[in-house]
Amino acid sequence: MKADPTVQRKLLDLAALDAELARAEHRRRTLPEQTAVEEAETVLRARRDAVVRARTSVSDLGRDVAKLEQEVAQVSAREQRDRGLMDSGSVSAKQMTDLSHELDTLARRRGVLEDSQLEAMERLDAAETDLAHEQAALEEAETVLADAVERRDGVLGDIEVIETRRGAERTELAASLPEDLLALYDQQRARSGTGAGELIGARCGACRLEMDRSELRDIAAAAPDDVVRCEQCGAIVVRTSKAGNA
Template identity: 85%
Template sequence: MKADPTAQRRLLDLAGLDAELARAQHRRRTMPEQTAVEDAETTVRAHRDAVVTARTSVGDLGRDVAKLEQEVAQVAAREERDRGLVDSGSVSAKQVTDLSHELDTLARRRAVLEDAQLEVMERLDAAETDLAHEQAALDAAETALADAVERRDGVLGDIDVLEARRGAERAELATTLPEDLLALYDQLRARTGTGAGELVGARCGGCRIEMDRNEIRAVAAAAPDDVVRCEQCGTIVVRTEKSSGKASV
């Protein structure tokens, strides 16, 4: 293949733009800001689960307290009724004795219920404290996530701008290149990641390997408009004033 030496030199500009675009794509795939967002999301999920667990515990204990309060109230109401009957003098001596026994039983039952109520209320207080702590931790984690997302989106915005700008420059530059030369360059770049490289001294700009003497002689003997390829990597070798001996064009 032949191509004007000036067009071949423009391949270096194209390769530079493609390298910058490749770095931007790599940056997008591996950006630590995205990792920070994912870590923050994991933390938020963990705290949300903890808040749900704590809220469930508070709800369960609250219902237990309410149930015990109702049972205590029922026993107290029964005590008040029995005591009223005893004090009224309207019941027989046997009934008074029975009511007195029942009052003793109710008093013991109320004491047990009140102890249980106090224990559950203490657990409820502790659960509410845990819930407040977990909610505060969740709020902090969500704030950290929002900050991480903002930083990531800022970096993504910069990458978007760079890719748009360099992409437009590449498209414009590509229109100045011969179609067959551009097609070969794109084919090589898709295969190896590098379509063209500058020959600096005897070193290929694609694979960074020094050419041997026979290859250098072949490059030097090539016409200025010959499209030369590296024997090692197949990359288009662009000859410049930095190239060895008569290989320069």
């Protein structure tokens, strides 16, 4: 294949653009900012689950307290009714004795219920404190995630700017190259990641390996417009003033 040496040197610019685009793509795939977002999302899910559990506990304990309050109120009402009957003087002596025994039983029952109510209220207070703590932790996790997303999106925006600009430059540069030369370059780039490299001394700029004297002599003997390739990696070898002599 033949190509004007000036045109061949454009391949170095194309390779530089492709390398920058490849770095941008690699950075996009391996963003530590994305990892931070994923970790923050994991923490946020855990915090949300904790809040749900805490709210459920508060709700359950609230129902327990309400039920005990109702039972205490029912026992108290029964006590008031019995005392009212005893105070009315309209009951017999036997009924008075029965009412007195019932009041003793009701008093003991009310005492047990009030103790249970107090214990339930203490547990409810602790659960509400726990809920407030979990809610604060959730809000903090939401803030951390929002900050992580903002940082990630900022980096992604910078990458997108690079990809857009360099992509446009590559399209323009590629359009100025002969189709057969560009096809060869793209084929090699797809195979090894680098389509062309500058010959610097005896080293191929694509694979960074030293060429032997025989290969260097063949390159030196090639016509300036010959498209030569590295025997080791297959990349197009672009000859400039930096090339070595066999």
